Every structure is written in C-alpha cells, then in structure tokens.
Amino acid sequence: MNAGGWKPGTPVSSNNEGEYPTVTGNRALKLEERLIFELGTRETCGVDLPEPKADAPNRLGKFARQQLIDLPGLSEPETVRHYTRLSRQNYAIDLGLFPLGSCTMKHNPRLNEKVARMPGFADVHPLQPVDTIKGALGVIDELSHWLIELTGMSAVAMSPKAGAHGELCGILCIRAALEARGDARKVVLVPESAHGTNPATAAFAGYEVEDIPADKDGRVDLEALKARLGPDVAGVMITNPNTCGLFERDMKAISDAVHAAGGLVYCDGANFNAIMGRVRPGDLGVDAMHINLHKTFSTPHGGGGPGSGPVVLSEALAPYAPLPFIVKDGETGEIHLVEEENVGDEFPGSFGRMTAFHGQMGMFTRALTYILSHGADGLRQASGDAVLNANYILRSLDDVLDAPFGEAGHCMHEALFSDNGFADGMSTLDVAKGLIDEGFHPMTMYFPLVVHGAMLVEPTETESKATLDQFVMAMRSLAERAKAGDETLKTAPHHAPRARLDEAQAARKPVLAWQGSVEG
Secondary structure, eight states: OOBTTOOTTOOOOTTOOSSSOOSSSOBTTBOOOOOHHHHSOTTOOSSOOOOOOTTOOOSSGGGSOOSOOOSOOOOHHHHHHHHHHHHTTOOOTTTSOOOBTTTOOOOOOHHHHHHHTSTTTTTOOTTSOGGGOHHHHHHHHHHHHHHHHHHTOSEEEOOOOSHHHHHHHHHHHHHHHHHHTTOOOOEEEEETTSOTHHHHHHHHTTOEEEEEOBOTTSSBOHHHHHHHOSTTEEEEEEESSOTTSOOOTTHHHHHHHHHHTTOEEEEEOTTGGGTTTTOOGGGGTOSEEEOOHHHHTOOOSSTTSSOOOOEEEOTTTGGGOOBSEEEEOTTTOOEEEEOGGGOOTTOTTOOOBSSSSSOOHHHHHHHHHHHHHHHHHHHHHHHHHHHHHHHHHHHHHTTTSBOTTGGGSOOSSOEEEBOTTOOTTOOHHHHHHHHHHTTOOOOEESOSTTSTTOEEEOOOTTOOHHHHHHHHHHHHHHHHHHHHTOGGGGGOOSSSSSOOOOHHHHHHSOOOSOOOOBOO
C-alpha cells in the first residue's frame, strides 16, 4: 500500500541525510513514521466484522450513520506500532535534561504517582456526594495547611487550575477587596521582569496595565515604581525570583510602598521552587501568590492531567477567596465544603466561583506526597540544590556565552544568557536547533524580552553533575560554533526526524486536517 505520493525506493524522511540513504526513510532504529491516514484507508476496517443483514432492525433510528466514519482502518498491531513509533519521537523529562527556563521541568518521583493511583484517590468523582469524599477533603485541607505554612500567608484558594488561572484568582480577590471599600482603582503596574501572563491577566480582569522598567541589574527599578504609585493604582504584579533568574532584593520595600499608596501586591509564584523552605512571601508583604503545583511540587506537566495553581492569600484578602473552599471546625475537627448554597453570613466577601469543581485531585495528592516525603529539611535542600545547579551552569558557560546579569551576583534557579558575541547571521535559534542534534531539548528562547536573543536555562535540583557537565559541554561547543559563524548550525537539526521547519509559517498557517489521498 502506497500513500501520499510515496514510491518504493524514495526516501520519505526529510532528514535522511548522509552517505548511506535508505529506501524506507528509516535510519536503523530511528523509524520514519507517516501519518495514520497514509497507513490505512477509510474504506477498510482493522477488525473482521460480519456484514449486517439487509433486513436487520435499525435500533439507531435517525442517529444511524449515513456515510463512512472517515477514519483509517488499521489492525491492532498497526495501531499500537504507529503510536509507539510516534512516542519515540517525543522528548520527555524521563529521557533527559529539560532545561526550559521558567518551567521547572523536574523529575516526578514515582512515589507521588503510586499514591495518586491508590483506590479512592484515583477514582474520586467530582459529582460524588460530599459525605462520601471526606478523605479527599482531608487531603486538600492538609495540603492547604502546608502551602500556608510554607508561604507565611493566612488562607489559600485551591480551585484554580494552573498558573494563569491562579493569577486571575488573585487579581479578582484584589478587585473584590478594593470594591468592598469603595475604591475604584483602574491601573495595575507590571515590571518588565515579570512573567508574560501577568499583564494579560490584569487586562483580562479589566485593569489598565503600565510597565515598570528594570534597573541595570535586571531587577525592578524601585524609584520608578514609587514615582508611579498613586490613588489610581490598584496594585503591582511582580515575579520573584524574576524572569532574569534574580531575587528581587527590594521586595519588602516594594510591598511597603504599594501598601502605603493604598494598593495590594500580587506575586507570581511560578519560580517558588528557588526559595521554597527559605523565604516566606507573606513575610515580604505579598497579598496574593499562586503556586504551580506541577512545578514546585513535581506533579507532571500535562501528561498527568490538568495543572494546579492554588493561590495563597494574606489576611487582607482571605475574606474574598473564591468558592468552593474548605473550613475545619476548630472544636470537632470536622471538615466542611463551603459552596454557594451553604456560604452563610460568615463568608460574605467571596467573589464567587472560578471553576465547576474544587480542583484537580491527582495534583493535590501528588503535591502532598512530595511535601510529606521531603519534610522541611528536604524542601529546603531541594530549593538550595536548584539554585546551586543553575549557578554551576552560569559559571561553566559565562566565559563563552554572554551572561548579561552574571556580574551582578549569583543567579537563582535559572541562568540567563544572550546572543551577544555571535557571528553575523547567527542567532539564538541556531544554538537551540543545534542542541536538538546533541540530544537535548532546547532552553527557553527569546525570553525574557529585556535581553536580546535570550537563552534561559533552568536545570532544577533533580539533575546530577554528570548530566549538567554533558549539557555544558554541548553548549560550549555550540557557542564556539555560533561565534565562529559555522554555517552548518543554520540548517540544524540534522539528526532529528524532521529538518528545521519554517516556524513562523507553521504558526500563522497551520495545516490542521489531512487533505491527501490514499492509494489502494
């Protein structure tokens, strides 16, 4: 069976280069894989089924299918092999270092997975009666306790599904608090060193967004911030540690200035992994901060289901937390789930519900397992090792790559480099594509925007020195090639299943449906 114009003897791999091309497109165990529609036809079925009798009763009525199902017919082994071969083209944290800055792609301990799959946790359903999920509510309550303890805050909203959802929760709490005191402020200040979702969140919540510049060391310009504060400023959204991989040393002064001006402070907690067990944001004057459980507490990114972005709140914002939330009776220890129908007069300030159900149980279970298995000393060591690994990469590469803030002191959890010093025509993208040939997922590119040609590397605490040394060796080689103007980098990757794509065209004009034809 031939498909899509492919003929025997014609390599189909766009990267089947080298002295010995193959007629299949396969290169040893690196198998070429065509689209599933090129493997099977719409007219066949992968299972032998008897033809229905002409006079067989139609029990589907008007719902009976009127045309072909329009899916390729494959046998079970063909189907299994297709998706297994595709899976081998994926890169994952279980295969190697995943150095994406701002993403904290750490190893997921298998203990977490085992506990999340225990009966009762894995099978809990959001529509179960509340009196049948007391154990699940107990897990959420205990996780809430430790998140509050780790951050030095007063309350936590557990229902937000991920980081940006948590940001929205925090900003809506701030808006509810301001409205409760009759204060119609319209502006949110966002430093240049904040995460890119911060201004989008503020705008989505109905605020005007104004930038605050960074100083020469890559941190918030405190004086510029103070100069902009006024009666129209609702608050500030700040990322700490920031996207330059630096701790905002003036955080307490920033909070004090914002509070003195009548505003509130939101902290983006996506980088909490760098300070966990060492710094409590509540002690720095933060009013709201989301925590990415799938980053800091190692629950899977994507593959394990939705993310989770609980939002810890200061005493000033605790009364405005979204529904539903959990309340424990101080005398009996009984846990209650507070929802719209039983909110009562004791919780009048909540701005309402953000999502249909309470949260993502699998993420809660994994995160609590991570916290309890590490303990206070283990969590503190994890953040310390994350910072140590990032500084090791920074100092191992700063003689061959420009580190724009390297001279300002040590970095935190991620090391930032720029394309300064590359030969004309060479770019950050070329280095990133070269990394694929070396067997590594590329780092975060062109972010943060305050650095030209940025390369943001976050190794996390779970990588060994041997792994980091191999990555450093690859990066040093690629840096030297970029500085020397090695033209082979312009066409990298050469060893991946696909050659370099026109990514701008792919983003602007994606082909989302199969439009080919299948030959029998």
